[in-house]
Amino acid sequence: MIYHKHDAVIVGAGGAGLMAALYASKEVNVGVISKLYPTRSHTGTAQGGIGAALGNLEEDHWEWHAFDTIKGGDYLVDQDAAEIMCRDAVGIVLELEHMGLPFDRTPDGKISQRPFGGHTNNVTKQPVRRACHAADRTGHMILQTLYQQCIKNNVQFYDEFQFMDLLVNEGRVVGCVAYEIKTGELHVFHAKAVFFATGGWGRLWNVTSNAHSLTGDAPAVMLRKGYPLEDMEFFQFHPTGIYKMGILITEGVRGEGGVLINGLGERFMARYAPTLKDLASRDVISRAIYLEIAAGRGINGQDYVYLDVRPETVNRYFDEDGKKNPDGTPRRITAADIEKKLPDIADFCRTYLGVDPVKQPMPIQPTAHYAMGGIPTDVDGRVIVDVDNSVLPGAYAAGEVACVSVHGANRLGTNSLVDLVVFGKRGGIAMAQYCKQVDYGPLPPNPEAETRRQLDALLSRTSGTSAAAIRRSMQDVMMRNVGVFRTEKLLTEALEKIRDLKHQYQNVYVADKGKRFNTDLLEAWELGCMLDLAEVTALCALNRTESRGGHARDDYPKRDDVNWLKHTMIFKQGDNYRIGYKPVVITKYQPMERVY
Amino acid sequence: MRVTLRIKRFNPEKDEKPWWGEYEVDVEPNDQLLDALHKVKWYQDGTLTLRRSCAHGICGSDAMVVNGRNRLACKVLMKDLGKKVTVEPIRGLPVIKDLVVDMEPFFAKYRAIKPYLINNDPPPEGRERLQSPADRERFDDTTKCILCACCTTSCPSFWANGDYVGPAAIVQAHRFIFDSRDQATAERLDIMNDMMGVWRCRTVFNCVECCPREINITKAIGDVKKAILEGGVR
Numbered sequence: 125m126i127y128h129k130h131d132a133v134i135v136g137a138g139g140a141g142l143m144a145a146l147y148a149s150k151e152v153n154v155g156v157i158s159k160l161y162p163t164r165s166h167t168g169t170a171q172g173g174i175g176a177a178l179g180n181l182e183e184d185h186w187e188w189h190a191f192d193t194i195k196g197g198d199y200l201v202d203q204d205a206a207e208i209m210c211r212d213a214v215g216i217v218l219e220l221e222h223m224g225l226p227f228d229r230t231p232d233g234k235i236s237q238r239p240f241g242g243h244t245n246n247v248t249k250q251p252v253r254r255a256c257h258a259a260d261r262t263g264h265m266i267l268q269t270l271y272q273q274c275i276k277n278n279v280q281f282y283d284e285f286q287f288m289d290l291l292v293n294e295g296r297v298v299g300c301v302a303y304e305i306k307t308g309e310l311h312v313f314h315a316k317a318v319f320f321a322t323g324g325w326g327r328l329w330n331v332t333s334n335a336h337s338l339t340g341d342a343p344a345v346m347l348r349k350g351y352p353l354e355d356m357e358f359f360q361f362h363p364t365g366i367y368k369m370g371i372l373i374t375e376g377v378r379g380e381g382g383v384l385i386n387g388l389g390e391r392f393m394a395r396y397a398p399t400l401k402d403l404a405s406r407d408v409i410s411r412a413i414y415l416e417i418a419a420g421r422g423i424n425g426q427d428y429v430y431l432d433v434r435p436e437t438v439n440r441y442f443d444e445d446g447k448k449n450p451d452g453t454p455r456r457i458t459a460a461d462i463e464k465k466l467p468d469i470a471d472f473c474r475t476y477l478g479v480d481p482v483k484q485p486m487p488i489q490p491t492a493h494y495a496m497g498g499i500p501t502d503v504d505g506r507v508i509v510d511v512d513n514s515v516l517p518g519a520y521a522a523g524e525v526a527c528v529s530v531h532g533a534n535r536l537g538t539n540s541l542v543d544l545v546v547f548g549k550r551g552g553i554a555m556a557q558y559c560k561q562v563d564y565g566p567l568p569p570n571p572e573a574e575t576r577r578q579l580d581a582l583l584s585r586t587s588g589t590s591a592a593a594i595r596r597s598m599q600d601v602m603m604r605n606v607g608v609f610r611t612e613k614l615l616t617e618a619l620e621k622i623r624d625l626k627h628q629y630q631n632v633y634v635a636d637k638g639k640r641f642n643t644d645l646l647e648a649w650e651l652g653c654m655l656d657l658a659e660v661t662a663l664c665a666l667n668r669t670e671s672r673g674g675h676a677r678d679d680y681p682k683r684d685d686v687n688w689l690k691h692t693m694i695f696k697q698g699d700n701y702r703i704g705y706k707p708v709v710i711t712k713y714q715p716m717e718r719v720y
Numbered sequence: 721m722r723v724t725l726r727i728k729r730f731n732p733e734k735d736e737k738p739w740w741g742e743y744e745v746d747v748e749p750n751d752q753l754l755d756a757l758h759k760v761k762w763y764q765d766g767t768l769t770l771r772r773s774c775a776h777g778i779c780g781s782d783a784m785v786v787n788g789r790n791r792l793a794c795k796v797l798m799k800d801l802g803k804k805v806t807v808e809p810i811r812g813l814p815v816i817k818d819l820v821v822d823m824e825p826f827f828a829k830y831r832a833i834k835p836y837l838i839n840n841d842p843p844p845e846g847r848e849r850l851q852s853p854a855d856r857e858r859f860d861d862t863t864k865c866i867l868c869a870c871c872t873t874s875c876p877s878f879w880a881n882g883d884y885v886g887p888a889a890i891v892q893a894h895r896f897i898f899d900s901r902d903q904a905t906a907e908r909l910d911i912m913n914d915m916m917g918v919w920r921c922r923t924v925f926n927c928v929e930c931c932p933r934e935i936n937i938t939k940a941i942g943d944v945k946k947a948i949l950e951g952g953v954r
Contacts, residue, residue, distance in 0.1 A: 160773055160781070164774070164779040169778045218846070221848040224836065230853075233852050233853075234847075258863070261778075264778065276834075336772055468778075472777075476797075634766065641769050641816050644766040
């Protein structure tokens with residue numbers, strides 16, 4: 125066992141972790157552990173933009189952004205948090221530019237902005253240009269820029285260290301345990317605070333935009349330790365994943381004028397969302413695609429539709445919708461514009477589909493994309509441990525792993541990037557202040573014992589079930605039964621299946637017994653985390669008998685504000701679970717029917 | 721279709737020297753090589769070790785030598801590789817295990833070029849630094865780099881001398897040297913003008929051919945050479 129001491133340890137080195145590291149390291153001694161090299165983090169795959177009401181191209185206000193966020197989240201958003209996020213977003217996007225982020229520019233040299241789903245001018249109800257972009261690799265630029273700044277500021281990284289356990293003693297965080305992938309050594313980090321920025325868990329589903337590394341390790345560990353997870357039933361399916369592969373095609377394609385087309389050649393979103401059409405929010409569009417497919421209107425009757433960004437199609441619908449440029453001329457797009465504004469999308473289509481998006485439409489289907497729920501926190505990243513908002517001293521979280529809740533029941537496009545920079549920064553600052561006020565708590569005896577027990581159990585078996593087979597079964601059942609549409613029957617079946625898989629997992633077999641870069645062992649360990657999260661996702665989905673945002677129950681098709689305008693908090697108690705509730709914070713936006 | 725993967729294996733914990741493992745897998749023509757490697761790891765031999773994460777060519781984890789050429793395993797499809805596919809770790813960096821190499825020497829070169837914006841003027845209050853679209857365009861190509869190391873580890877000059885800063889670090893330097901907001905041009909050009917800097921590039925073009933982001937690396941290196949000769953960016 126190797127011992128380290130830092131005031132604060134940050135787990136995860138994507139946008140939220142790096143932002144927290146930048147700010148916390150100005151004040152206190154910080155170590156960042158990540159199972160990947162920081163530049164491999166999934167923030168880097170975000171494409172279309174980061175929302176902020178800069179108003180560089182047309183009138184916009186952060187209050188409009190806040191309203192869109194709250195409405196987009198189907199009123200499950202904590203409105204105080206959304207207001208903070210949208211207000212802070214403006215300054216923080218400028219700060220990213222000052223750090224060197226190479227945003228695209230307007231003709232007068234300002235940060236360029238594009239329309240995105242659910243972002244509107246609150247007066248005209250029309251799409252507003254709010255997504256600040258760097259081509260279609262905005263997340264890549266954010267990740268690179270933040271990592272660059274961390275290098276400049278000498279932040280200490282522990283690359284390729286797998287987080288294994290949180291250490292809590294005498295009621296507060298005293299550190300964590302990590303496994304060094306290269307050597308197989310266990311490391312105990314003695315710290316006053318631990319900050320979770322580990323991202324999501326899209327790998328629970330078999331069609332996903334998420335990286336293989338997104339397995340929900342931190343929330344699973346928190347759950348096992350008896351801390352709650354919030355709103356786990358809300359998981360976003362992004363409407364436009366590449367058919368069968370799940371690779372994301374940014375909403376920016378529709379922001380640039382792309383439209384969804386069914387097997388009859390219809391622009392079907394005009395029927396589901398007459399005002400915003402293809403720029404309605406993601407849950408609405410994913411459901412519309414499923415309904416089109418279920419009605420036999422997929423392409424050639426199959427389970428996909430087309431995303432069409434060919435200039436002739438886009439310009440035809442621009443005319444039909446009367447779209448104008450800021451100077452009043454009719455809006456137009458050329459093949460060269462598409463190549464320039466969406467180079468990575470064009471590249472993905474050519475590489476993986478053999479389709480040239482300026483000449484052919486892209487086959488797409490909804491893909492598991494984003495966890496709205498997660499580790500509950502307040503607006504300064506402090507981890508909350510009960511329905512009364514009590515905090516666990518020294519525990520922080522931000523980004524996708526956290527539930528503030530700014531996304532409620534459905535996240536708007538671009539708001540993941542906003543969330544991780546805003547709350548990464550706020551959490552980093554709050555954590556540094558906390559570290560300056562307290563001393564190190566004593567480590568518990570044998571702090572690495574629980575981790576060692578888990579690893580020894582996985583390594584000791586000489587035969588058993590393969591992790592890959594269990595994982596595939598879990599991903600299949602989650603896709604089929606805990607996907608875009610849910611029912612009591614589907615969810616009950618899913619729970620039974622997941623519990624059976626958890627039983628099989630007790631006998632999972634790891635072939636690689638070595639210490640050096642043992643990814644066989646880690647994949648098996650990660651699967652244990654995913655199975656726990658799959659179970660609570662299905663449980664919370666079964667429990668919530670209404671439809672709201674990304675949680676659509678065929679058997680309870682209406683939103684039910686009387687009974688369900690509240691957050692789910694699920695706790696593990698022994699082998700069982702207990703569900704509690706937390707009220708939604710309402711400031712000035714009264715819940716109303718959600719129409720796009 | 722059924723293909724044979726010949727994979728260079730080496731686990732210093734137990735192997736005295738590298739050996740070739742042969743694995744038959746059934747794949748779809750549109751499967752990525754990464755899918756095929758996962759089939760081996762998940763269903764035939766769990767000890768096969770590789771890095772991967774995003775699985776669509778953005779995170780830069782899974783660079784390897786595929787049929788003799790540096791590729792990302794997630795950005796090459798089986799239909800383009802033939803029935804017998806040879807897979808080896810990228811060259812010029814110490815092998816940790818199988819297809820996993822020690823990336824630290826590569827990242828040390830990256831850090832050496834001061835890969836961050838240097839501008840000592842206080843930023844404008846309440847607004848962005850302005851930059852014209854034309855100025856932004858000058859370094860657009862080099863902002864695409866994902867630090868996968870395909871270029872540097874395909875470069876004969878790097879194989880010949882591991883101290884050469886290598887194409888990836890030059891690409892990163894270019895991204896700042898040609899950014900109108902940056903003020904450390906002279907400093908970076910000095911680093912690039914070092915004996916182990918840009919002049920070691922012999923314009924072999926391996927880097928350009930294998931860059932999964934299609935960055936015109938040799939042009940970027942040429943831009944930096946020109947800036948050194950002209951005493952700054954014109």
